[in-house]
Amino acid sequence: MATELVFEKRSKLFLAFQDSLIMIKRSGLHILRNTDQLLGAFFQPIMFLVLFSSVFGGAISKALPPGVSYLNFLMAGIIVQTAAFGSTTTAVAVCNDLQKGIVDRFRSLPMSNLAVLNGHVISDLFRNSISTLVMLVAGLAIGFRPHADFTQWLLIVGILLLFTLAFSWLAAIVGVLAKSVEAVQWLTFVLVFPLTFASTAFVPAEGMNRFLKAFAVNQPITHVVEAVRALILGKPMGDHGWLAAVWCVGVLIVAMPLASWLFRRKTSS
Amino acid sequence: MTKSTYVVEAKGLTKSYGSNQVLKGVNLTLERGTMLALLGPNGAGKTTTVRILSTLLAFDGGSVKVEGYDVTTQADEVRSVIGLTGQSAAIDELLTGRENLVMMGRLYRLTHDSAKQRAQELLEKFNLVDAAERPAKTYSGGMRRRLDLAVSLIATPPVIFLDEPTTGLDPRSRLAMWDIIRDLMAAGTSILLTTQYLEEADQLADRIVVIDGGKVIAEGTATELKSKVGKDRLELLFKDAPAFERAVQVLGQKVIDSDEKEHSATIIIKDPNLDVKETLEVLAREKIAIQSMTIHKPTLDDVFLSLTGKQKQTKKEEEK
Numbered sequence: 001m002a003t004e005l006v007f008e009k010r011s012k013l014f015l016a017f018q019d020s021l022i023m024i025k026r027s028g029l030h031i032l033r034n035t036d037q038l039l040g041a042f043f044q045p046i047m048f049l050v051l052f053s054s055v056f057g058g059a060i061s062k063a064l065p066p067g068v069s070y071l072n073f074l075m076a077g078i079i080v081q082t083a084a085f086g087s088t089t090t091a092v093a094v095c096n097d098l099q100k101g102i103v104d105r106f107r108s109l110p111m112s113n114l115a116v117l118n119g120h121v122i123s124d125l126f127r128n129s130i131s132t133l134v135m136l137v138a139g140l141a142i143g144f145r146p147h148a149d150f151t152q153w154l155l156i157v158g159i160l161l162l163f164t165l166a167f168s169w170l171a172a173i174v175g176v177l178a179k180s181v182e183a184v185q186w187l188t189f190v191l192v193f194p195l196t197f198a199s200t201a202f203v204p205a206e207g208m209n210r211f212l213k214a215f216a217v218n219q220p221i222t223h224v225v226e227a228v229r230a231l232i233l234g235k236p237m238g239d240h241g242w243l244a245a246v247w248c249v250g251v252l253i254v255a256m257p258l259a260s261w262l263f264r265r266k267t268s269s
Numbered sequence: 270m271t272k273s274t275y276v277v278e279a280k281g282l283t284k285s286y287g288s289n290q291v292l293k294g295v296n297l298t299l300e301r302g303t304m305l306a307l308l309g310p311n312g313a314g315k316t317t318t319v320r321i322l323s324t325l326l327a328f329d330g331g332s333v334k335v336e337g338y339d340v341t342t343q344a345d346e347v348r349s350v351i352g353l354t355g356q357s358a359a360i361d362e363l364l365t366g367r368e369n370l371v372m373m374g375r376l377y378r379l380t381h382d383s384a385k386q387r388a389q390e391l392l393e394k395f396n397l398v399d400a401a402e403r404p405a406k407t408y409s410g411g412m413r414r415r416l417d418l419a420v421s422l423i424a425t426p427p428v429i430f431l432d433e434p435t436t437g438l439d440p441r442s443r444l445a446m447w448d449i450i451r452d453l454m455a456a457g458t459s460i461l462l463t464t465q466y467l468e469e470a471d472q473l474a475d476r477i478v479v480i481d482g483g484k485v486i487a488e489g490t491a492t493e494l495k496s497k498v499g500k501d502r503l504e505l506l507f508k509d510a511p512a513f514e515r516a517v518q519v520l521g522q523k524v525i526d527s528d529e530k531e532h533s534a535t536i537i538i539k540d541p542n543l544d545v546k547e548t549l550e551v552l553a554r555e556k557i558a559i560q561s562m563t564i565h566k567p568t569l570d571d572v573f574l575s576l577t578g579k580q581k582q583t584k585k586e587e588e589k
Contacts, residue, residue, distance in 0.1 A: 006383040105359035110348040
């Protein structure tokens, strides 16, 4: 061979970290080149925002606390819902990789196994951030008026990133377990739809029946939505802030190792 | 580490999926700087074997060493000395050819500059420069395979596993692939190739292991395998039915195969000089006219068929 090859001389930990960066770059390029999906990430949230605010706005505004517009109320819910739905792309991407020969290739390399999942999950964060930004801008254009100060915005970003990360790792599990991309789609749909709708994302819990309400006010998505909503409206978060954080971290602690274990098991049998 | 003669040593490999035993004690060795072809029909256990040798698959019994490293306990060390080209091109469809190469180079722990340089080198060598900046999903079947092989060569591993590298390729792409493989061999790479094409094994490999139903049923050089099964055969074609019938009568037990419709008879020749002459003399004495005659050397097809007991039909299907 003509040229001398130069290999990295670094610690194992550094190389594993670098593998993840390489895979994040890969998944990031996927997002940029998958134009259909990218367009969806732009327009779907705008569509939801406009539809919900105009269709439900009139009816629901009567149930809202005085002085709160439905758009200002809805924003937190729709951002969280978009993040939850957006995480399904992680599931699709993981499932796609597993169905093609590419995972075998990665596994025949001296690379960190976890890097493949890391790449999809982290790049998902980027894509969701874009969706969220688009939605905020669209919201501002149609009358959304947040009352959060700088620190509160930082908290909002923090909570949303943590939530997306937790949800993407859950989605990674679905991606590993599902047998086809179609299965991923309906699986995530069936999981995400009830979770987001049986929460206070779009309507206050007051109007729900006893059982639904008991579920809705205690489930994690409600805590995340309520925490973000309070911050947007410039109000105290109450217990929702720490409960949201505990839920997300809890999900991460379970889902990360579980997803990697399932991934490794699936790919070596 | 002193390098042993064998780069790959597999002993008594067994592997089952539930009650289905896919490998029933496979032994094989790959000598340094040579090519071993693993030849067998679909479902013989070729891919399973390669996946085990390349650390992708756990196995039930036996032992495998690659460059002296144990595939189970020293998987990372094994992975840094092997390159694998699987049946389905394992490339990233949304990345360009160049991006695929650089990414895999980086994952092989090459530095960024080194990976870029090597990617350019391989793109040139594999005739992919023009397509280098296009996403791999736009590539033709042959280009995909070339990129796939290029990717597995990015860190010039000393051992390469090629799992059916030419299956599904058109004849021209197949020949191009053969050239590339020959270049690799010339560069001293040790190669284990699986194939269901006898011609491929015959053309490329130093040694051949025939595998069927999860077991090694024969091994040796192409010449050794051929001599094990076949002798040269003389096929005689006669002008008409009477000539054919009389010839069959005269030659008697020598005829091992005959075809009434075609008026052809085949006899085995042990000594090319003597037997052919003798046969022709017998026929001349009886005034039986021969339309044409052909001498058939045994092919690996004969070996394969007689070993695996498969009908010619399946062989023909596989050749399509």
